[in-house]
Amino acid sequence: MKDFIIKRMLLLFPVVFGVLTFVFLLIHLIPGDPVDLMLGENARAIDKEKLRESLRLDEPLAVQYMLFIKGAIKGDLGESLYNKKPVIHLILKRYPETIKLTIAAMVLALLISLPIGIYSAVKQYSFMDNCSMFFALLGVSMPNFWLGPLLMILFCVNLGWFPISGDEGLRSIVLPAITLGTAMSAILSRMVRSSMLEVINEEYIVTARAKGLSELRVIFRHALKNALVPVITVVGLQFGALLAGAIITETIFSWPGIGRLLIQAINTRDYPLVQGCVLAISISYVLINLITDIAYSYIDPRIKLR
Amino acid sequence: MACIKESRPTGNTIVIGLESSPTNLDPRYATDANSYRLAQLLYNTLIELDSRFHPVPNIIKRFANPNDTTYVFHLKEGIQFHDGKELTSKDVKYTFDCILNPAFKSPHFGAFEKIDSIVILDKYTVKFILKEPFAPFLINLAVIGIVPKDDMQKSEDSFNITPVGTGPFKLAEFLHDERIVLNANADYFDGRPKLERIIFKIIPDSTVRLLELNQGNVHLLQNDIPPDLFPFLEKKDSLKIVKRPGTTYSYIGFNLKDAILKDKRVREAIAYAIDRKAIIRYILKGLATPASGILSPYNWAYEENVNVFEYNKEKARNLLDQAGLIDTDGNGPQMRFELTFKTSTDQLRKRIAEIIQQQLKEVGIKISIKSYEWGTFYSDIKSGNFQLYTLSWVGITDPDVLYYIFHSSSIPPQGANRGRYINKRVNMLIEEGRITLDMNRRKNIYSEIQKILALDIPYVSLWYSTNVAVMNKSIHGYVVYPAGDFFSLKDVWIEND
Numbered sequence: 001m002k003d004f005i006i007k008r009m010l011l012l013f014p015v016v017f018g019v020l021t022f023v024f025l026l027i028h029l030i031p032g033d034p035v036d037l038m039l040g041e042n043a044r045a046i047d048k049e050k051l052r053e054s055l056r057l058d059e060p061l062a063v064q065y066m067l068f069i070k071g072a073i074k075g076d077l078g079e080s081l082y083n084k085k086p087v088i089h090l091i092l093k094r095y096p097e098t099i100k101l102t103i104a105a106m107v108l109a110l111l112i113s114l115p116i117g118i119y120s121a122v123k124q125y126s127f128m129d130n131c132s133m134f135f136a137l138l139g140v141s142m143p144n145f146w147l148g149p150l151l152m153i154l155f156c157v158n159l160g161w162f163p164i165s166g167d168e169g170l171r172s173i174v175l176p177a178i179t180l181g182t183a184m185s186a187i188l189s190r191m192v193r194s195s196m197l198e199v200i201n202e203e204y205i206v207t208a209r210a211k212g213l214s215e216l217r218v219i220f221r222h223a224l225k226n227a228l229v230p231v232i233t234v235v236g237l238q239f240g241a242l243l244a245g246a247i248i249t250e251t252i253f254s255w256p257g258i259g260r261l262l263i264q265a266i267n268t269r270d271y272p273l274v275q276g277c278v279l280a281i282s283i284s285y286v287l288i289n290l291i292t293d294i295a296y297s298y299i300d301p302r303i304k305l306r
Numbered sequence: 307m308a309c310i311k312e313s314r315p316t317g318n319t320i321v322i323g324l325e326s327s328p329t330n331l332d333p334r335y336a337t338d339a340n341s342y343r344l345a346q347l348l349y350n351t352l353i354e355l356d357s358r359f360h361p362v363p364n365i366i367k368r369f370a371n372p373n374d375t376t377y378v379f380h381l382k383e384g385i386q387f388h389d390g391k392e393l394t395s396k397d398v399k400y401t402f403d404c405i406l407n408p409a410f411k412s413p414h415f416g417a418f419e420k421i422d423s424i425v426i427l428d429k430y431t432v433k434f435i436l437k438e439p440f441a442p443f444l445i446n447l448a449v450i451g452i453v454p455k456d457d458m459q460k461s462e463d464s465f466n467i468t469p470v471g472t473g474p475f476k477l478a479e480f481l482h483d484e485r486i487v488l489n490a491n492a493d494y495f496d497g498r499p500k501l502e503r504i505i506f507k508i509i510p511d512s513t514v515r516l517l518e519l520n521q522g523n524v525h526l527l528q529n530d531i532p533p534d535l536f537p538f539l540e541k542k543d544s545l546k547i548v549k550r551p552g553t554t555y556s557y558i559g560f561n562l563k564d565a566i567l568k569d570k571r572v573r574e575a576i577a578y579a580i581d582r583k584a585i586i587r588y589i590l591k592g593l594a595t596p597a598s599g600i601l602s603p604y605n606w607a608y609e610e611n612v613n614v615f616e617y618n619k620e621k622a623r624n625l626l627d628q629a630g631l632i633d634t635d636g637n638g639p640q641m642r643f644e645l646t647f648k649t650s651t652d653q654l655r656k657r658i659a660e661i662i663q664q665q666l667k668e669v670g671i672k673i674s675i676k677s678y679e680w681g682t683f684y685s686d687i688k689s690g691n692f693q694l695y696t697l698s699w700v701g702i703t704d705p706d707v708l709y710y711i712f713h714s715s716s717i718p719p720q721g722a723n724r725g726r727y728i729n730k731r732v733n734m735l736i737e738e739g740r741i742t743l744d745m746n747r748r749k750n751i752y753s754e755i756q757k758i759l760a761l762d763i764p765y766v767s768l769w770y771s772t773n774v775a776v777m778n779k780s781i782h783g784y785v786v787y788p789a790g791d792f793f794s795l796k797d798v799w800i801e802n803d
Contacts, residue, residue, distance in 0.1 A: 032681025039337050044416030045720045054411035083329045083482060149513060157517055164518050165509050254509045256483050269681050
């Protein structure tokens with residue numbers, strides 16, 4: 001296990017290096033000049049030139065790339081072109097907000113999807129099964145840009161239970177977490193259901209029942225544990241995707257997460273900040289995948305980590 | 307179901323919703339609109355602009371202009387920075403020295419490069435000597451707040467976080483992309499502000515900003531309000547709406563190098579074929595006034611008697627016929643020619659582009675709309691990769707901006723003459739305008755330029771956007787300025803029950 005973790009951690013370096021190179025080239029290839037976007041339309045050519053020079057954007061691309069990689073190796077991701085703050089500080093300030101929101105959404109999704117998925121599988125084709133699968137379909141079909149404002153109007157405007165926007169403590173996270181978690185819980189409950197259905201028809205479940213085990217024990221001890229492997233894959237993937245920033249939800253609820261930071265950085269061609277955000281996201285992705293792999297081996301000892 | 311009560315501003319604090327965060331509150335570096343507007347509350351400038359954009363004294367008692375290249379400013383005495391130190395001529399010199407120092411890389415260098423030297427005559431008198439006469443000099447001074455020399459030299463790095471100015475408000479908190487809190491400066495030289503505190507809350511989504519206003523969590527919003535939501539706002543008893551025509555000028559730009567558009571008759575035809583009044587009425591809900599040129603009626607240099615193109619489809623068709631671009635099948639599906647119309651991804655702009663597409667179709671011009679995200683769009687128009695595009699000019703104050711937009715030496719990357727417009731007479735007049743200090747002569751020069759531009763039509767003038775502020779009814783004294791400035795917040799007061 002230890003070897004596996006070390007090996008995977010070492011793999012992080014080529015992955016991150018590849019991602020950084022790709023993002024560097026991509027962001028520099030798309031049209032748009034950060035200096036134009038920073039100084040606005042009325043700026044004089046001389047001011048643009050001076051700014052370009054001061055930001056070292058006048059250097060050849062290869063030199064800019066080397067400077068960036070050299071800095072990144074030393075842990076220096078540079079300064080944001082826009083607000084002159086170190087990229088690492090901006091990311092460290094905004095990433096915990098995204099992690100907080102992701103965890104809240106994921107916990108909510110699991111709390112909803114596991115019981116629904118299990119119940120639907122056990123009571124297949126029952127009224128409740130049909131109802132829950134209908135709601136799962138509904139949940140996955142509702143886009144965030146529609147659900148978010150709808151929840152906001154009901155719970156903030158009409159009922160006044162939660163603040164509308166910003167991060168003002170625990171109450172602020174509820175609606176963005178529901179907005180994000182709804183689609184995820186819908187996907188997961190369908191996943192849990194189908195995975196459970198596959199497992200409960202296996203012979204070892206019949207054996208467990210024949211042994212006279214209680215239904216609860218059969219479901220939770222024998223069926224669920226085996227049904228969870230594919231579910232964990234989806235949870236890991238979804239978690240990783242959410243860590244890349246839930247741009248729409250963060251914008252609707254003025255949530256100060258990394259998704260908003262990244263989209264602003266792209267719109268303003270803030271190269272160091274885009275690169276920094278992508279670096280943080282790619283590291284998280286690799287780590288989440290690693291954790292997912294480790295989780296497999298705990299749940300199913302037959303899976304060996306090499 | 308309990309309905310939450312709308313709250314009013316309390317404790318002399320008002321909350322203002324902003325679409326985006328200011329990026330830099332240091333006046334030597336600030337470039338975006340929100341940074342400018344907030345810096346106006348934190349700093350004072352030597353000169354401010356009156357309602358017609360004439361330069362008038364701010365922290366100076368008076369100024370003298372003994373010759374075309376010398377300006378002497380007499381500072382008011384007893385003006386204190388937020389840290390209690392007095393503002394003197396050395397702070398003024400320091401501020402502009404920084405901007406002119408290449409090591410500072412200030413984005414305002416270009417505006418002040420005509421300064422030859424700055425001389426301190428005494429504690430309250432400072433002299434600026436220019437290399438050559440430059441008429442926009444005074445107006446350019448109106449955007450640079452004076453920073454304290456001693457503090458700056460001690461802590462260059464931290465200045466951006468805790469700016470010290472002489473303005474009516476002091477910075478208490480700046481959380482990028484979340485909120486900016488300003489507290490009243492009790493020692494403000496022009497009288498203590500009536501408000502205790504202003505909180506600028508960053509809310510990127512326009513619908514959410516309105517919901518926050520509706521709930522009373524935000525007390526004032528200015529502009530960036532979707533026109534479609536005005537009927538809803540007008541019905542709210544707790545809110546009042548203040549409108550004032552603004553200076554933001556929307557236009558359609560032509561590429562004059564284009565084989566079709568270089569023919570003036572085609573440009574005229576397009577100008578006649580666009581029904582601006584209908585767009586203003588139905589899409590913009592009346593929140594704009596038809597424009598005749600870049601300079602708005604608020605500007606002292608505005609010329610009223612210029613050629614205007616009232617909506618006239620027949621005239622448009624005749625002009626196109628004269629240009630040899632015949633509509634072979636009359637009202638049939640065949641078009642005379644096709645043009646590409648570039649715009650940003652902004653929803654309102656896209657809708658307007660669709661209306662224009664429909665209106666031009668009626669005279670036989672097929673328009674293909676291409677909308678791009680801002681960076682790509684801007685890059686395309688700068689490089690001349692367009693036939694038609696639509697954009698706005700924001701914050702036009704001095705008519706010298708025409709140099710930047712229409713002088714033949716201002717073709718990108720040097721300036722913003724993106725349509726590649728060249729007229730020798732206009733070049734000459736623009737050059738004359740920037741070195742003529744006599745206001746009457748200057749006005750005549752710019753009048754002639756505006757008349758020529760209206761005949762040459764490098765742009766189709768669309769409209770000047772109306773500035774709109776929506777606020778809680780208990781807020782009094784808020785003035786909507788043509789350029790959307792926040793100056794009046796120092797005089798705003800809240801009526802408590």
